[in-house]
Amino acid sequence: MDGPNLLECCSPLAREPLGEQQTSEMARAFKALGDPVRLRIVSLVASHEGGEACVCDLTAGFEVGQPTISHHLKVLKQAGLLTSERRASWVYYRRIVPDRLAGLSALLRLPAEVAG
Amino acid sequence: MDGPNLLECCSPLAREPLGEQQTSEMARAFKALGDPVRLRIVSLVASHEGGEACVCDLTAGFEVGQPTISHHLKVLKQAGLLTSERRASWVYYRRIVPDRLAGLSALLRLPAEVAG
DNA sequence: TGTCAGTATCGACATCTATCGACATCTATC
DNA sequence: GATAGATGTCGATAGATGTCGATACTGACA
Numbered sequence: 001m002d003g004p005n006l007l008e009c010c011s012p013l014a015r016e017p018l019g020e021q022q023t024s025e026m027a028r029a030f031k032a033l034g035d036p037v038r039l040r041i042v043s044l045v046a047s048h049e050g051g052e053a054c055v056c057d058l059t060a061g062f063e064v065g066q067p068t069i070s071h072h073l074k075v076l077k078q079a080g081l082l083t084s085e086r087r088a089s090w091v092y093y094r095r096i097v098p099d100r101l102a103g104l105s106a107l108l109r110l111p112a113e114v115a116g
Numbered sequence: 117m118d119g120p121n122l123l124e125c126c127s128p129l130a131r132e133p134l135g136e137q138q139t140s141e142m143a144r145a146f147k148a149l150g151d152p153v154r155l156r157i158v159s160l161v162a163s164h165e166g167g168e169a170c171v172c173d174l175t176a177g178f179e180v181g182q183p184t185i186s187h188h189l190k191v192l193k194q195a196g197l198l199t200s201e202r203r204a205s206w207v208y209y210r211r212i213v214p215d216r217l218a219g220l221s222a223l224l225r226l227p228a229e230v231a232g
Numbered sequence: 233t234g235t236c237a238g239t240a241t242c243g244a245c246a247t248c249t250a251t252c253g254a255c256a257t258c259t260a261t262c
Numbered sequence: 263g264a265t266a267g268a269t270g271t272c273g274a275t276a277g278a279t280g281t282c283g284a285t286a287c288t289g290a291c292a
Contacts, residue, residue: 031150105224
């Protein structure tokens with residue numbers, strides 16, 4: 001996933017055909033973003049003040065139950081998109097640094113866009 | 117998906133919490149990329165000469181059967197990532213223009229990255 | 233018109249996934 | 263230590279998904 005050129009100008013995805021090994025981990029990250037609830041969780045965390053949000057912030061804003069939120073957070077964590085830290089009674093989630101989302105963004109950027 | 121500011125400087129995802137309606141279509145696109153085979157298909161199409169590849173180019177490069185490739189192509193097409201055109205006996209797939217991948221890339225780009 | 237190659241669809245199957253309720257675990261506070 | 267609140271885990275279940283073999287469709291060509 002975090003290969004040497006991932007944050008450079010051109011998209012590895014469009015530069016050459018990706019092999020099996022390269023795609024499996026990338027696909028897992030995209031798959032994690034491929035659920036509306038998880039996408040909203042990432043958005044809420046990324047846009048929350050301080051760049052982090054506790055689980056209580058999340059459960060309040062969704063129509064699904066707390067165990068489900070917890071499950072989705074686990075998926076996002078395993079995909080390398082979020083990290084968590086316990087402070088007192090609450091667990092706070094924030095984007096992983098170096099940012100995986102930025103890496104995925106660069107992956108999708110295409111030559112036409114870079115040139116134009 | 118293709119809202120007015122999607123290709124601007126900052127990431128909508130990190131600017132404000134995304135709502136249910138906004139995320140559903142985005143999630144579908146990410147979900148489509150969330151399979152290793154599909155990610156490789158997109159990569160192969162994007163990197164193929166002329167920016168397009170026929171199904172026969174794809175079936176040759178994968179270990180899964182032709183019906184499965186056809187199924188994945190349908191998913192990518194429905195997600196708005198690829199388009200197809202029949203020429204003689206062959207069906208050619210290429211990236212959709214305006215490019216959906218670029219839109220997703222912009223979506224994931226984060227303020228920190230833009231500022232830095 | 234008949235045949236062939238390329239591609240899509242269909243039905244079936246095994247596996248994965250999202251969700252829930254119930255319960256366990258952790259921390260703070262009394 | 264006992265209690266309460268916040269969070270994670272477990273087991274169950276319904277639905278989605280990836281894959282395949284068989285088959286139908288489409289265009290080219292004899």
